[in-house]
Amino acid sequence: MEEKTRVRITVAGTSIIGIVYFLLFALPLPKQLSLKPMWVSAIPQAMELGGGAAAVKGPLLSFRIGERYGYFDRNAGIAFAATRGYGISISDAGYVSWNMRPDTLQFKDPRGNLLFASSEQGYPFMDEERRFVVSSNQEGISELDNKGSILWKRDFPSLITAFASNKDLTVIGTMDGQLFAIDHHGQVSLSFAPGGSRIPCIYGCAISPDGKNIAATSGLDKQRVLVLEKRDEAYRVTWHRWTDSDFRRPVAMSFTPDGRELVFETSGGLGVYDVASRKANILFARDPVVSSAALPNRKLLLALDNDGKPSILVASYDGRGYFSFPYSADEAMLRNEGDSVFFGLRKNDTASLLRLDFVEE
């Protein structure tokens, strides 16, 4: 009897302590990050300028999915859509399209209003708010101001193979393996030949938003990625890595919007270089990576790869893959605004935009 009572008291006491502990010291379950579908919007093959502009609200975001391009807002409104002719370059600040042998270049704002027409000979392109023209022999670049006047114009020793810019500097890579940084006046503020490979060539380049770091993928046999950091008014190589990659085409690389990481294509996936720690991680995607987007506030990277079995990869900056899922499309694009991710997909004649938001649940 006493034994039974002791057992009951022990069980009751343990239960009470457990309940009290649960009530007083309960820890919330960790929230899980998930992608929440927000909307899907079909992209018409063509929508006249202004046709959808009245319905859209807020700033317009640019898209380009293969041949189709245009603008949309965060709430599924398509402001305008068109199918490109020969060439198209588009950013959130405007767009320019051209034919194979253009007489004049017409730069337009996102609502289709003509900003200016330029008779500069070459192919035009936009990089955020900056407007450039590459000469017909691919050896010269000129920058135009917002009225179409030439701000600066410069020739390079051989074919231009790589380009990057921030608001202050333009970085050019050439076929003969030279890297140049050009300021707003067209003056060369950096001239550097990475060397070290059997055949020199610049395949990709990037510049951080603050201009403190410049990166390049250079050379053949072996290929390497290097980062130059600005110290005492001069750029010096602070990191480099020989890679197993064997790219002989333009290579995508860019700094994240906060400038803390460099994301670059490398063999077998994407590399992420952390500027502060000077360490790099590799995220395993499959070559070729079609498009990627960085979410600095979550330290997440999204990549679309397409080696015949296209998939979307979500991974952390340190190389841990969270999840990947296949998609079915002939062409795809990816971009983000904060925690909202926009996928553009085209299959046959049907193209759509999807918005997915990262949420913690």
Added chain:
Amino acid sequence: MRIRGLSLLLAVIGIPAASFAFDWPGNAPVAVEFGGPNAGSPMPGIVLAGTGIDVRAAEAGELVFERGADDAHTKLPSATGETLVLEGADEMSSVYAYLPGIADPGARSFAAGALIGKAGPGGFLDQDGFMFALFDRKSGRWVNPRVFLPNQGDSKAPVIRKVSLESKGKLWILGDSKIIPQGSYSIILDVAEQGSAFAGLVIGPPWYIRVLANGQKVVEAKTEIAEVKGGALSFYPASGKGQEISVDSKGSIHIASQAFSRGKLLIEVLVRDFEGNERSAAWSLLIE
């Protein structure tokens, strides 16, 4: 003459002549010579005109760089359309540009004569065709492909269309102007090649240019080694002698400023193409 010139050039840029075995990359007429203008810029190679003709590797080479007219990996458009760079012997890169596409996108090496693609509209070229260019990595300059290509059996001499003197923005066309004030003048030559196969005049400078003023050599230049500078192609003498000349975006040849003092002035111009065909002309002027 040609062989001696070639040997000298090769010696200067440090290449043994035996290293090269180039053949024409396409069975098509030359429409633009090395340095000739195209859409506001000088061509760093020669343009062969035509559509649908085979474009073949002029020599064996390893693929260094390839890009299409539109490449998702870069914001930079390709004004040279589909472009292929092959690394050949002795750090000489051959460039095939303004193609609509390439035959084998996965190929890493090309044997001499291997099919690269078909010529056609591609990139910002004034006419349908393609460009073949050679870049010497050692000197960091473009080399006239004519130096290495076999002769085509051309028997037509270049044409001297116009020679002008320019000073402070004012132009005197020789033949029209008989009297000019004393001072410093740039000499501008408007010269064109006549291709044996091409229907019209071939755009671009001839291989050899010599200008004499009162029997004194003003310039003797060969359009063999060049660099794009300030929107023009500047030529450099292989021998270290001679004088730099440049070709502007309209194809006119500019020769550095010369001072002419009072008296009679006889200007003699001699131009010669790669196959030895030459033409000369002379003008008499009075300098006041």
